[in-house]
Amino acid sequence: MPKSFTLQALVDQIGGELQGDPNTTIHSMGTLEGASSGQLSFLSNSKYKTVLSETKASAVILKADDAEHCQVDKIIHSDPYVAFAKAAQLLDSTPVQAAGISPLASVHETATIGSNASIAAGVVIDKNVRIGDNARIGANSYIGEEAQIGDDLHLRANVTLYHRVDIGNRVSIHSGTVIGSDGFGYANDKGTWVKIPQTGTVVIGDDCEIGANTCIDRGALDNTIIGRDVIIDNLVQIAHNVTIGDHSCICGGTGIAGSANIGKYVVVAGTCVINGHIDICDKVQITGFSMVTKSITEPGVYSSGMPVQSNRDWQRNTVRLRQIDKLVDRVKTLENLQK
Numbered sequence: 001m002p003k004s005f006t007l008q009a010l011v012d013q014i015g016g017e018l019q020g021d022p023n024t025t026i027h028s029m030g031t032l033e034g035a036s037s038g039q040l041s042f043l044s045n046s047k048y049k050t051v052l053s054e055t056k057a058s059a060v061i062l063k064a065d066d067a068e069h070c071q072v073d074k075i076i077h078s079d080p081y082v083a084f085a086k087a088a089q090l091l092d093s094t095p096v097q098a099a100g101i102s103p104l105a106s107v108h109e110t111a112t113i114g115s116n117a118s119i120a121a122g123v124v125i126d127k128n129v130r131i132g133d134n135a136r137i138g139a140n141s142y143i144g145e146e147a148q149i150g151d152d153l154h155l156r157a158n159v160t161l162y163h164r165v166d167i168g169n170r171v172s173i174h175s176g177t178v179i180g181s182d183g184f185g186y187a188n189d190k191g192t193w194v195k196i197p198q199t200g201t202v203v204i205g206d207d208c209e210i211g212a213n214t215c216i217d218r219g220a221l222d223n224t225i226i227g228r229d230v231i232i233d234n235l236v237q238i239a240h241n242v243t244i245g246d247h248s249c250i251c252g253g254t255g256i257a258g259s260a261n262i263g264k265y266v267v268v269a270g271t272c273v274i275n276g277h278i279d280i281c282d283k284v285q286i287t288g289f290s291m292v293t294k295s296i297t298e299p300g301v302y303s304s305g306m307p308v309q310s311n312r313d314w315q316r317n318t319v320r321l322r323q324i325d326k327l328v329d330r331v332k333t334l335e336n337l338q339k
Contacts, residue, residue: 129146224242
């Protein structure tokens with residue numbers, strides 16, 4: 001059922017200063033350009049300021065400096081984007097899975113499930129699993145033997161948690177993701193691959209969210225560790241024995257090789273590659289398409305990806321790049337002539 005709040009009720013929860021009718025009813029969020037009556041919008045990026053005066057939203061969240069350009073009710077907030085996120089949570093209309101355990105689920109008799117669980121059809125929960133209160137487990141998900149999971153778990157459909165994984169409280173994992181699969185560990189015996197059993201596990205801290213079709217491998221001997229309040233996007237590969245510190249963000253398409261150690265408050269943009277056995281310190285930002293081959297020891301922004309350019313410019317620059325060795329030799333020759 002759709003939710004609705006008065007503007008005053010929203011401000012009471014998200015903070016800010018209301019300028020307008022406190023009884024205006026809001027039922028959903030919308031963009032400045034696309035919103036209609038009953039919707040709440042926001043302005044956090046100055047490039048959208050030009051459409052602010054024409055929005056059909058019932059109210060807008062914005063900073064005080066932008067208020068004079070807004071013709072509708074407004075919520076003045078120091079951080080409109082954070083306020084938008086909080087309001088969107090309150091107005092979220094995502095369907096809620098019904099409580100109870102489906103008769104089509106398979107829960108082993110030795111498993112322990114906390115109170116108020118919602119377990120959908122096709123779910124398999126193996127031996128000696130322990131799950132806390134308020135779990136929501138989507139259809140056809142699997143939780144392996146001796147997995148230990150805290151309160152408020154939310155698994156979407158078709159999630160796989162391997163044996164002995166250890167997951168904290170309030171963790172959300174989206175469809176198709178696999179946690180605890182074998183790390184990619186092999187020895188080569190005269191041309192033949194010999195598999196190394198992966199006997200560690202994966203430990204995930206509280207308040208993490210992991211996107212769809214992401215894989216986090218279990219450790220070879222020690223554990224793969226994801227800290228607290230880490231957000232991981234879709235289609236991310238995290239190899240065995242990786243450590244990711246608290247409050248970090250890993251964006252889609254990124255691959256992190258084995259035993260990389262990533263600090264706290266690190267942001268890795270999309271489609272990056274991080275080499276194994278290196279360290280990245282706290283408060284580093286890595287821009288998209290970067291390849292990190294060595295440790296990073298100082299906070300800051302790091303890049304190596306090439307921005308897009310016209311094909312003609314790219315071809316010209318590629319030809320020049322191939323001529324660098326000849327150019328260096330010419331420079332050395334000229335330097336020697338001047339001596």
